[in-house]
Amino acid sequence: MRRTRGGVVDVDSLDDFDRRLAYGLHSLSGWRLRDIDLTARRKALRSVDVAGALFLGCDLLLEDEESIRARGAVVFPSVPDAPIDAYRTTLYTPHELFASDGYLRSPDARIYGWSQRDSTRDAMLAQSLHDHSIGIALETWVRGRTLVGVMGGHSAARGERTYTDGAMLGRMLSQTHAVATGGGPGAMEAVNLGGYLATYGDDAVDEAVHMLAAVPSFAPSVGAWADAAFAVRDRFPQGADSLGIPTWHYGHEPPNPFASAIAKYFHNAQREAILLEVCQGGIIFLPGAGGTVQEIFQDACENYYADESSIAPMVLVGRDYWTQQLPAWPLLQALAKGRPMEQHVHLVDTVQEAAALVSKP
Incomplete structure (x- = not known):
C-alpha cells in the first residue's frame, strides 16, 4: 500500500482500495482513485463519505457514478477514442512504446499521429490529464x-x-x-x-x-x-x-x-x-x-x-x-x-x- 504525504491519498489498484477501507475509514476526502474497476464495490462506495474524492478514469456503474457525484465527489471519466491511458500510474517502458511488428504501427507512432490529427477539446483534455499522471508516476520513480x-x-x-x-x-x-x-x-x-x-x-x-x-x-x-x-x-x-x-x-x-x-x-x-x-x-x-x-x-x-x-x-x-x-x-x-x-x-x-x-x- 503506497503511503502519501499530507491529505492526499493516491489509490491505483483495487487491492489498495480494499486494504485502505479495511481500516474502517469513513471518508475518502483527499483520495485520488485512478483507473480502478469499482463496478463490484457498490456497497463500499455507498458506505463511506466521498465528498472531496477524485475518481479518474475509474469504471463505475451508472447509478454509483450518479450517487458519488451527488455526494460531492469529482468524477473524470475515461476519454473516448484516445489511444492513451490518461490516468496511467506508471512510466512507459521501451517495449511498451515500440510494441509492434513495425514502428509505424507501434503505440509511440500511433499516439504521435493521433496528437497531430485530433485537436478537439476531448483530445486536449486527455493529453493534459495524461501529462499530469506521468508527473505523478515520475515523482514515484x-x-x-x-x-x-x-x-x-x-x-x-x-x-x-x-x-x-x-x-x-x-x-x-x-x-x-x-x-x-x-x-x-x-x-x-x-x-x-x-x-x-x-x-x-x-x-x-x-x-x-x-x-x-x-x-x-x-x-x-x-x-x-x-x-x-x-x-x-x-x-x-x-x-x-x-x-x-x-x-x-x-x-x-x-x-x-x-x-x-x-x-x-x-x-x-x-x-x-x-x-x-x-x-x-x-x-x-x-x-x-x-x-x-x-x-x-x-x-x-x-x-x-x-x-x-x-x-x-x-x-x-x-x-x-x-x-x-x-x-x-x-x-x-x-x-x-x-x-x-x-x-x-x-x-x-x-x-x-x-x-x-x-x-x-
Whole structure:
C-alpha cells in the first residue's frame, strides 16, 4: 500500500482500495482513485463519505457514478477514442512504446499521429490529464534516487566519437547516481546506453556501439534504428535503470530504447521544466544546438535565484565548442559572477572531468 504525504491519498489498484477501507475509514476526502474497476464495490462506495474524492478514469456503474457525484465527489471519466491511458500510474517502458511488428504501427507512432490529427477539446483534455499522471508516476520513480542530468544534441550518430563519449559518460555517472536525459536519439541515447550498461565492463560499451553503428541514425528508418537497439538489449539483458523524458511535441524523433523508464509528455514546456527540476545531482551539457542552449539558460535561471544550499552543479563539456562555436560559456560565466552559483558552474574538455565533478555520492 503506497503511503502519501499530507491529505492526499493516491489509490491505483483495487487491492489498495480494499486494504485502505479495511481500516474502517469513513471518508475518502483527499483520495485520488485512478483507473480502478469499482463496478463490484457498490456497497463500499455507498458506505463511506466521498465528498472531496477524485475518481479518474475509474469504471463505475451508472447509478454509483450518479450517487458519488451527488455526494460531492469529482468524477473524470475515461476519454473516448484516445489511444492513451490518461490516468496511467506508471512510466512507459521501451517495449511498451515500440510494441509492434513495425514502428509505424507501434503505440509511440500511433499516439504521435493521433496528437497531430485530433485537436478537439476531448483530445486536449486527455493529453493534459495524461501529462499530469506521468508527473505523478515520475515523482514515484524518482523517490529515493539522486539524478544527474545529461543534455546534448540529437544529431550525434552512432559510432561517432561524440556518441561513444556520451556512452562512457552515462556509464561512469551511473556508478553513483541515476542518469536522466531528454530521452531522444543522438547524445541522449548514448548516455542512456551507458547507463543501461553500468553493470558491465568498458568492453561492453565498445561492443554495443559497434553493433549500433550499423544503423547510425533513426533516419530514414526508425524501425531499423530501434531493432539495432533492441539487439543490444538482448545481447546485454541485465541492464541498469536510467530515465528518459522525451516528448511527442518532437514526435518525428523517437524515444531511445535504452532508458528503462520513459516519462513521455505531450507538452514540451512542461517536460523541459520537469527534466531540469528532477536533476538535483547536477546537469552536464554536451555539445548541442538550440535546444541544449535553451536548457543551459533555463537551468542557469534556476541556479541564479536559488540559495546556495539548493544550487545544482552545471558542467559544460567542450571548451572550444562552448567558447567559440556557440559561446554560451562567457555569458554563463558573466551571469554567475558574484552569485552563490559562481563556484558551481564549470567548463571542461572531457567527459571524465565532467563525471568527476558530479559523481560524488
